[in-house]
Amino acid sequence: MRASVVFLLLCSSLVWGQPIPPTPFELEKKQSLPDSRTIGDYLTTLDTLSPRARLVALGTSAGGRPIQALLLSESPPFLRDFVGEPDKPTVMMFGSQHGNEPSGAEALQRLARELVAGEHPELLHRLNLVLVAMANPDGRDLRRRHNANDDNTNIDYVALQAGETRLLVEALHRFDPDVVFDAHESGIWKRVLTRELGWMTDVEAQFDVGNNPNIDGPLRDYTESKLLPELIARVSEAGLAAVRYRGEITSLDQAVSRGGLGITNLRNYAAMQGRVSILVENRLDNKGGTYATPRNIAERVRKQHLSMLAMLQLVADEAEPLLTVSRRARQQWQSAGAAGRTLWMGMSFDVNRDQPEITLPLVHFADGHQELHRFRNRDAIVTREPVTMAAAYAVTRERERVARWLASHHIAFETILEPRELLADRLEITEVRKQPEAQPGVREKVQPEVMVNREAVTLQRGDLLVPMSQPLAPLAALMLDPRSANALYQEEGWNWLQPGEFPVFPVVEY
Incomplete structure (x- = not known):
């Protein structure tokens, strides 16, 4: 309370040309933390x-x-x-x-x-x-x-x-x-x-x-x-x-x-x-x-x-x-891969073969003395499953929910108004392996085994089409593709990774 009163008095005197007041934290001589409302008042x-x-x-x-x-x-x-x-x-x-x-x-x-x-x-x-x-x-x-x-x-x-x-x-x-x-x-x-x-x-x-x-x-x-x-x-x-x-x-x-x-x-x-x-x-x-x-x-x-x-x-x-x-x-996104259109679906850290060990300082808790300790160094980034960016992604499940999610990310999409035939890579999940422990570097809880079948597909009214010609295409692809370690389906409430034909898939031509 005392800090708030002092703060308000300082603010009221500003019209008379007083200096910029200290932050609420500084007013309290750095002995206590102000709450969010006091901070908001100060920013105002x-x-x-x-x-x-x-x-x-x-x-x-x-x-x-x-x-x-x-x-x-x-x-x-x-x-x-x-x-x-x-x-x-x-x-x-x-x-x-x-x-x-x-x-x-x-x-x-x-x-x-x-x-x-x-x-x-x-x-x-x-x-x-x-x-x-x-x-x-x-x-x-x-x-x-x-x-x-x-x-x-x-x-x-x-x-x-x-x-x-x-x-x-x-x-x-x-x-x-x-x-x-x-x-x-x-x-x-x-x-x-x-x-x-x-x-x-x-x-x-x-x-x-x-x-x-x-x-x-x-x-x-x-x-x-x-x-x-x-x-x-x-x-x-x-x-x-x-x-x-x-x-x-x-x-x-x-x-x-x-x-x-x-x-x-x-x-x-x-x-x-x-x-x-x-x-x-x-x-x-x-x-x-x-x-x-x-x-x-x-x-x-x-x-x-x-x-x-x-x-x-x-x-x-x-x-x-x-x-x-x-x-x-x-x-204009450009990947580090061939032709600038390669996405890596999988990634993790592994042993750095050029520097397999690293020395880092630690402090002894009892007396405060510093000592160097050697650790295995796993900071090499390993990628797997390169995929060339598709023309688009089709979404055929929970379309309204996915549309709201896409809009929150500012990812552009089209809602199909009448049946449309296109060439696509249908993705069939043949197996889902639960990861025994978190993969280093990513929150990949399960890893699907996916088979790709190129075929003509007919999208129905209400299905979604997410073009990969937009600036956020690589972000969208990593979140939509079930092969991705960064996929939406790794998140709670989106557990779609089950054996069978997957309801989201890359479109080759449309």
Whole structure:
């Protein structure tokens, strides 16, 4: 209550020319976290104070809390109509998709305050920003990972079961960012690694980019070979030890790889749309430690803020090549395979034969000393079942439900109005194998054995036809094809993978 009163008094004095007020978190001397309503009030204040800011409602969460985007730009057309500029990247930044990782929301508020106050002027001169400080306000207020319906929105980008995920997908199309930045925190205390074996991880900042092998080839090459190494170098030079993302280390005898390959997460989903997509996971400190602020929250926010600033400065410096590769990818996808039309239905991590082992630092829980440990390195991406992009996909089951799902993804489709004959590759599932354990890199629960039969097919009134001539064709194909490890049918509520002729299939000619 005291913080809210002080905050309102500060805001009311702004008309008399007082400086931009601190964030609610800063007002509390970084000793407690404000709730989502207080954060929303603060973003509204920034909107009111600056002609370079505009707060846009995206919708409401499962628990009825507002989800908003704060736009920051020197461009009136961008603020008014969300129109991008030929030579200026649009960067969309998400904080706290997981409610128990709060530092991203605080760092984005701090960044917004600084920009409204005139700090980092070169950034607004060179970039348009869309800041979604609280992607999961339910989790924020409930102090938990998921939303009020217990949905993990962070891995919902195929099924779009949660309203929050649908809102964020809609926002991607509304603002059409060239860059998507997703801020997370990663805990250093693990049940087996720490409690049973006595070690904690020791990573301050780890970064990854879209790594699904079906991402536009030139875009993936640019982000993987140029942008990611440069970002890691800049953050490290700024004093925060940064590395390429290595995933969760939960035991000394496990193998390590990278961030997941599947398109159920925002990083790969956005990259499959043709956007530069970056993940950061900063350190989430142990609950039992002794820090200047609760659970070292002030230091965690500092690290997130530093990571964000380094990313924005790099994007501004890389504007010309970044815009070239990202905007071309959004218009004309080109695979890394032969003739630029190859999709890989299967993928996983395997042993890196060039570097089969890797040495990583761990910290001894009892006395804090650091020690290097060797792990098996399984970060080589292995692909299987290459398929040439079809002319279209036909859908003959639960057509209204699929139509709503396609529309939520902004994937174009046609509803057949009268019987139409076409040449298709009918897919017959001959066997469905339940995976004994999760495949490294993807959430493939079952794997179908599929036989392909090319034949003439007659679509009936009400069937759907999804053309592969559209920009989102590779994304649509990976989600619709039952052979794909990223297929919709791997998701809860879509268990269509049963022996027999499959109701969704590629169309060769129509």
